[in-house]
Amino acid sequence: MRAVQFSTYGTPDVLEVVTISEPRAGRGEIVIEVASAGINQIDTKIRSGSMAATAELAAPAGTGVDAAGTVVEVGDGVDDVAIGDVVFGTGRGTLAERAILDQWAILPAGIDPVEAGAWGVAVETSHRLLSDLGVTRGTILLSGASGGVGSALIQLARARGLRVIGSASPKNHPYLEQLGAVPVAYGQELVANVRAAARGGIAGALDLSGAGVISDLITLTGDASQVISISDFTAPQQGARISTGATRTTSPRDGFAEALALPGFTLHIEKRFSLEDAGEAHRSVEGGHTVGKLVVIP
Ligand SMILES: NC(=O)c1ccc[n+]([C@@H]2O[C@H](COP(=O)([O-])OP(=O)(O)OC[C@H]3O[C@@H](n4cnc5c(N)ncnc54)[C@H](OP(=O)(O)O)[C@@H]3O)[C@@H](O)[C@H]2O)c1
Known part of the structure; x- marks a missing residue:
């Protein structure tokens, strides 16, 4: 073959x-x-x-x-x-x-x-992150939301009843809105942009793109333990968490089932x-x- x-x-x-x-x-x-x-x-x-x-x-x-x-x-x-x-x-x-x-x-x-x-990877990672974050109500922030993991995460989080703010390049903001997220631009104004879009604070934040934003996410949540990164291995030094497939606490098959149970997941x-x-x-x-x-x- x-x-x-x-x-x-x-x-x-x-x-x-x-x-x-x-x-x-x-x-x-x-x-x-x-x-x-x-x-x-x-x-x-x-x-x-x-x-x-x-x-x-x-x-x-x-x-x-x-x-x-x-x-x-x-x-x-x-x-x-x-x-x-x-x-x-x-x-x-x-x-x-x-x-x-x-x-x-x-x-x-x-x-x-x-x-x-x-x-596979996008759904498994999204299910794992939402389970590890443990936020059941309010607003979460996704840094780097328009890629593979972010696209899956927005949909699973919305189906769990969460409000989602996602950062992406401005050209991808309509894409994030279509998936059900409130888009914000990343960069130096990230904290101000998220504060302007948030109502009642950020209950948890997920760093997907590893763009060096851990301290911003801690500022926004006010609690380092409510920040998880999948790509910035300095996160634990700053009090935040890191999540990898190698140390996963959830079953990939449970993640697959969550996506399949969601009408219109795409x-x-x-x-x-x-x-x-x-x-x-x-x-x-x-x-x-x-x-x-x-x-x-x-
Ligand atoms: N630890 C794990 O278990 C695990 C699992 C899966 C993936 N990962 C890692 O997680 C990362 C993301 O995966 P992915 O599949 O979603 O990647 P991806 O599809 O390449 O998406 C990356 C996204 O990051 C955004 N981005 C680029 N520069 C940015 C910046 N400066 N600030 C904020 N966002 C920015 C991009 O948005 P714009 O195009 O809109 O700028 C893009 O949509 C990768 O490094 C991957 O290796 C880790």
Whole structure:
């Protein structure tokens, strides 16, 4: 089968389409024929080597965590899905014709698998952040709200009854309004902009883009413990929290179920790419201004 791999860490140019043997499902895993695979910032950080313990790759590596598609193999111990079911979720090496998933949910008829291929990480992260934040009423602030995680978070938070203020570039403010958030501009005026938009204070704040705003978010909430970042690892030094997939306290499947239970949940797909254009997709995501998500279609 055809898959995107890299043999050395580096720029998006290290990504190449190669022919490799098909993956096999291990215990608790499934193999899908990939309809689409979302691109995440984490894919680009792994590819660049910035997250690697050593400078050399041991062997050629696949790329991609998100995907949706049709189940073609079910591993031992899996009893909630059958061959032929259409699922979305997360796994590994998803920029390929076939890929392994270890977390999934069955996709109801009527939801386009090409779009749902971009849901996994954004939905899991959003569910985890809302659960960890624990705010049940009032207003929350999302810093960097127009990307993949922010687009999912706004919808889940609104469905939980929260008012959402989101920061984004002014050109993306209509997009945030469409999703149900009150948009504000980021930058030096962030605190003033949020105060002008807030009624009755900010109950919790989530730093999505890692733009160095932790102290502003603490100022706005008045409580460092009510600030969580997913991308600024200085947050704990400032009294705020950091949340990662590696230390998650929630089940990805509960996150998937929350999105599926929400009528009309959707993630905007800004652009579709082929396997051959995976490098271009990585470069675009690295630019840090994706509106919604990007997907690769094998
Ligand atoms: N720890 C975890 O578990 C976890 C999970 C998922 C993602 N992440 C990380 O979280 C980050 C966000 O992920 P994502 O998928 O949402 O990224 P994304 O789709 O690339 O979106 C990033 C958003 O940040 C906004 N932005 C850019 N510069 C900004 C600034 N100076 N201030 C405020 N916002 C700014 C952009 O908005 P405009 O285009 O409107 O400017 C863009 O929409 C990434 O670093 C990713 O690696 C961590």
